[in-house]
Amino acid sequence: MTLGEDAGEGTLARVRSAIELLETGAPLGIVEVVAGFATVAVHYDPRLVTYRSFAAEVSSLLADAATAPTPKPRLIEIPVCYGDDLGPDLDVVAEHADLEPEEVIEIHCGRNYLVHMIGFAPGFPYLGGMSERIATPRRDSPRKTIPAGSVGIAGSQTGVYPIETPGGWQLIGRTPARLFRPDRDPPSLLRPGDLVKFVAIEAEEYEVRGKGES
Amino acid sequence: MDRLALRIANRLVGNDEDAAALETTLKGPKVEFETEALIAICGGDLSPKIADVSVPLWRALRVQAGTSLTFGTLRSGARAYLAVAGGIQVPPILGSRSTYLRARIGGHEGRALRAGDEVPIGAPGDVSRRIMGAVPDDTGPMSFALTSRRLRAEVTRSFYDRAVVRVIAGNESKLFDEAARAAFFESTFEISASSDRMGYRLGGRKIEADARGEMLSRPVVTGSIQVPGGGEPILLMADRQTTGGYPVIADVISADLHLVAQRKPGDKIRFEKVTIEDSQDALRDLGSRIEQLTQELDDDLD
Numbered sequence: 397m398t399l400g401e402d403a404g405e406g407t408l409a410r411v412r413s414a415i416e417l418l419e420t421g422a423p424l425g426i427v428e429v430v431a432g433f434a435t436v437a438v439h440y441d442p443r444l445v446t447y448r449s450f451a452a453e454v455s456s457l458l459a460d461a462a463t464a465p466t467p468k469p470r471l472i473e474i475p476v477c478y479g480d481d482l483g484p485d486l487d488v489v490a491e492h493a494d495l496e497p498e499e500v501i502e503i504h505c506g507r508n509y510l511v512h513m514i515g516f517a518p519g520f521p522y523l524g525g526m527s528e529r530i531a532t533p534r535r536d537s538p539r540k541t542i543p544a545g546s547v548g549i550a551g552s553q554t555g556v557y558p559i560e561t562p563g564g565w566q567l568i569g570r571t572p573a574r575l576f577r578p579d580r581d582p583p584s585l586l587r588p589g590d591l592v593k594f595v596a597i598e599a600e601e602y603e604v605r606g607k608g609e610s
Numbered sequence: 611m612d613r614l615a616l617r618i619a620n621r622l623v624g625n626d627e628d629a630a631a632l633e634t635t636l637k638g639p640k641v642e643f644e645t646e647a648l649i650a651i652c653g654g655d656l657s658p659k660i661a662d663v664s665v666p667l668w669r670a671l672r673v674q675a676g677t678s679l680t681f682g683t684l685r686s687g688a689r690a691y692l693a694v695a696g697g698i699q700v701p702p703i704l705g706s707r708s709t710y711l712r713a714r715i716g717g718h719e720g721r722a723l724r725a726g727d728e729v730p731i732g733a734p735g736d737v738s739r740r741i742m743g744a745v746p747d748d749t750g751p752m753s754f755a756l757t758s759r760r761l762r763a764e765v766t767r768s769f770y771d772r773a774v775v776r777v778i779a780g781n782e783s784k785l786f787d788e789a790a791r792a793a794f795f796e797s798t799f800e801i802s803a804s805s806d807r808m809g810y811r812l813g814g815r816k817i818e819a820d821a822r823g824e825m826l827s828r829p830v831v832t833g834s835i836q837v838p839g840g841g842e843p844i845l846l847m848a849d850r851q852t853t854g855g856y857p858v859i860a861d862v863i864s865a866d867l868h869l870v871a872q873r874k875p876g877d878k879i880r881f882e883k884v885t886i887e888d889s890q891d892a893l894r895d896l897g898s899r900i901e902q903l904t905q906e907l908d909d910d911l912d
Contacts, residue, residue: 403826430829430852437829442864442890443897515827515853518713522827522853534855536839540804550855553827559713561851562808564838578703578715 397454400434403524403552407434408512412588414458423453431513431588433522433553471508471591474556476547477602478504478569485535485566489549492532501596503527504568509554511590519558519576519584523592526554538564545570547594558584569596572606611689611807611848612871614769614896615653619693621904622650622670622759624737629697630707632723635689636874638681639723646675648695648734648742648757654687654872660754669760672745677753687770688874695738699730712808712849740911759907769896774882775866778889780835780858781828787820794859795881799843803875807849810870812879816841819857830854833862833870835881845870845879865892 399414400407414436418429425445430437440450478501479486490497509523516522526549534550539562542548546557548565557563558575575585586592597605617627632641638656643649650670651658658665659680665671667690673679681690700707700718709717718727734742741759749755783791799812817837830836834846836856845862846854847870860881862870873879884892 432828432853433826435826435828437831439831442893447886447890513827513853515829516851520851534839537842538838551825553855561712564856576713578713583704 397438397458398435403433403512405510405524408510408524408588411436411513417457418454421457423450423457425450430515432515433512433524469510469589469591470587471593472586473593473595474547474571474573475595475597475601475605476505476569476571477597477599478547480599482570482599482602483547483568485532485548486568489530489532489566489568493530495529500530500568503530504554505594505596508591508593511586511588511592513588514584514586516555516563517557517559517561517576518578519586521555521575521584521586521590521592523554526552528552532566534564535566538562542567543570545572545574547571570602572602612653612691612868614868614900615689615691615871616693617900618668618761618903619650619652619691620697621900621907622652622668622761623648623693623695624670624735624739624741625693625695625697629693629732630700630717631691631693631698632729633689633691634681636684638690639725640681641679641692643673643677643679643694644675645731647673647731648738649673649679650693650759651690652693653690655685656690657682657685658690661752663752665754666756666760668763668766670741670757671754672742672749672757673754674749684874687872688877689871694731695734695742696732699732710849737908737911744911758910761903765903769899770869770872772866772869774880775869776863776884776889776892777833777835777860777881778863778884778886780860782819782825782857783859785819785857786817786837786859790818790820791859793817794843795883798878798880801873801875801877801879802842805875807847809847809850810845810873810879812843812845817843817859819859825855825857827853827855830858831861833864833867834858835860835862847871863889863892865889865896 399410411431415429425440427439427441486497490500509525511521512524513522531552532549542557542563544560546567547569548567550565616631620627620629651667703716714720745755745757793815794817797815799814802811802813804811819837836844836858838856
């Protein structure tokens with residue numbers, strides 16, 4: 397279901413509200429709810445219920461949706477070493493925006509981002525609020541492998557890869573922070589509704605912090 | 611990847627359908643059973659053998675302690691499933707015994723098995739013990755004995771003989787114009803070498819999305835066929851991500867995923883469109899057939 401046209405806070409509130417209603421309402425056959433920026437997928441077991449009747453029940457559950465009360469956001473700092481080998485596409489982003497790489501970094505670090513959803517890979521945060529000034533289209537062909545901790549931009553979105561995976565984002569830097577730890581409960585460092593602040597660090601600090609996190 | 615083969619292999623040895631089993635792709639290991647076991651191998655034909663004697667697929671067999679199972683030439687399909695009565699008892703992570711290679715978690719130490727690894731098997735349940743009980747203890751000169759618990763060849767063929775994979779329209783199918791959609795359904799794609807459990811890249815005709823606009827990331831499903839800007843479709847499989855930003859032109863129906871799982875790089879694949887209702891009917895039919903088969907097998911036990 398599409399619950400908005402953009403990645404704004406209003407849309408996020410509707411998405412979180414929908415998740416709450418679906419998880420508590422628990423319509424027959426429901427398996428899992430997965431959230432996108434403005435879209436919510438409801439996975440269900442078609443052996444228990446048909447598409448039509450399940451869709452009808454979901455619609456009626458969400459028909460009187462009121463915004464669920466949202467808990468106070470946490471502010472999480474994410475240290476990032478930008479550019480060079482750790483951010484091979486920083487120049488691509490800079491060129492696309494007609495800016496110097498340093499200006500791209502300043503803009504990227506310049507505001508707090510709202511965690512809209514966790515998806516794509518375990519612990520991967522989708523962050524809202526990035527300046528349009530540094531928005532850059534995804535690569536035409538995804539990279540077959542991207543190192544864990546990579547910080548990237550795709551369109552108007554920015555995010556961090558918590559594990560090594562393929563992906564089409566433009567990579568501008570890397571963080572030593574671990575966003576996914578399966579032994580932790582919950583396993584993801586970030587949660588929808590959190591605020592994230594990127595802090596630029598130098599290569600030496602990246603090495604030191606990286607050892608500390610392992 | 612091939613849940614159908616996994617479910618049937620488990621049923622053949624008397625396990626719950628979702629007990630953990632071994633998946634082997636393109637080539638197979640040499641496995642030694644340290645204790646007596648009831649096993650079944652289903653899915654692709656990787657020429658399983660015990661002491662140079664071919665072992666049938668889709669059939670439960672009882673093996674003595676100390677028996678080794680080996681695999682040889684890939685004859686059909688792409689991956690085989692070895693189920694053992696009692697199930698593979700690796701510790702569950704986040705509620706599952708599956709291996710998730712990308713995050714290096716689950717299964718056996720979060721990785722593919724290597725020579726020397728030891729894998730624990732659980733104690734066989736009631737149904738498994740009854741199946742084993744129906745076979746004489748003394749297997750004679752052979753270190754294994756076939757049980758009568760099996761799927762007939764025409765039954766397995768009927769599950770796998772569909773040439774064209776059925777799909778429903780993807781959430782972003784309207785972002786593709788008629789020409790692009792026609793191109794997609796007319797094309798015979800080739801599964802490229804850079805394909806894996808996360809997804810298959812489909813080589814051949816490039817498919818163009820109408821709106822080249824960047825999309826907000828949204829949920830995808832196993833079987834979703836995404837089309838990145840470069841035009842080469844990606845068919846998402848078991849280790850897929852939960853969400854994605856490339857437009858999805860179609861989703862393979864659940865009832866046909868096992869067909870995709872048994873294709874390998876170099877194989878061809880084509881798609882045809884069906885309705886959501888068709889796809890649900892197909893899934894229900896598949897489920898009924900498996901239930902019916904299991905019922906017949908269990909009835910034979912009595």
